[in-house]
Amino acid sequence: MSGRNTALTPPADAAAPVRHPDAPAPGELLGAHYGHCFGCGEGQPHGLHLEARAGEGVRVSAEFTVKPAHQGAPGLAHGGVLATALDETLGSLNWLLRVIAVTGRLETDFVRPVPVGTVLHLEAEVTAVAGRKIYSTAVGRIGGPGGPVAVRADALFIEVKVDHFIDNGRPEEIRAAMSDPDQVRRTRAFEVNP
Numbered sequence: 395m396s397g398r399n400t401a402l403t404p405p406a407d408a409a410a411p412v413r414h415p416d417a418p419a420p421g422e423l424l425g426a427h428y429g430h431c432f433g434c435g436e437g438q439p440h441g442l443h444l445e446a447r448a449g450e451g452v453r454v455s456a457e458f459t460v461k462p463a464h465q466g467a468p469g470l471a472h473g474g475v476l477a478t479a480l481d482e483t484l485g486s487l488n489w490l491l492r493v494i495a496v497t498g499r500l501e502t503d504f505v506r507p508v509p510v511g512t513v514l515h516l517e518a519e520v521t522a523v524a525g526r527k528i529y530s531t532a533v534g535r536i537g538g539p540g541g542p543v544a545v546r547a548d549a550l551f552i553e554v555k556v557d558h559f560i561d562n563g564r565p566e567e568i569r570a571a572m573s574d575p576d577q578v579r580r581t582r583a584f585e586v587n588p
Contacts, residue, residue, distance in 0.1 A: 449519075456486065505545060
C-alpha cells in the first residue's frame with residue numbers, strides 16, 4: 395500500500411471548514427467534554443488529562459505529559475496512547491464547528507519514540523467538510539510547538555445525532571450523564587465524542 399488512504403482524502407466538492415460563530419475564542423481552554431473520558435476527563439486516574447485550546451480558524455492545540463502508566467516498551471509511550479492523544483485532539487476540533495461527531499477513521503504515523511516524562515504538544519486542524527464528513531489532520535511534537543515531530547495523523551469524523559450515544563452507550567453511564575444536575579456538564583457529555 396502506498397501513499398495516502400483515499401478514504402481520508404476529501405472529495406473535490408468538499409467545502410472549506412467554517413468556524414461556528416459561537417465557537418470558543420482563540421486561546422480559550424476547551425475543558426473536558428466528559429469527566430470519565432480517557433483522553434480529557436479528570437475522573438480517569440491513568441487517563442491522558444489532555445488539555446486542548448481553541449486556535450485561530452478551525453484549529454486547536456493540546457498538550458499532555460507521558461506518564462509511567464502510559465508506557466508500552468520500557469520508558470517509552472505506548473503507540474495506542476499516542477494514537478489516543480491524536481484522536482482526542484482531533485475530536486476537540488468539533489467544538490469549533492459546533493457539531494456532534496465521532497471518529498470514522500484514524501490513520502497514524504509514528505515518526506519517533508516518545509519517552510516517559512515527555513510533554514507532547516499537539517496541533518490539529520479541520521481541512522475540509524463534505525456533508526456529514528469532517529476531514530482533519532494533526533501532528534504531535536516533542537517538547538513544544540517547534541520540537542521534533544513524533545506522531546501525525548489524518549482523520550475522518552462523521553457527524554451524528556445525540557441518539558448515537560443514547561442508543562449505543564452502556565445504560566448506567568448514559569443515565570448518570572443525563573441526570574447530572576449541572577446542565578453544562580450534562581450537555582457537554584454528548585456534544586463531542588472523539
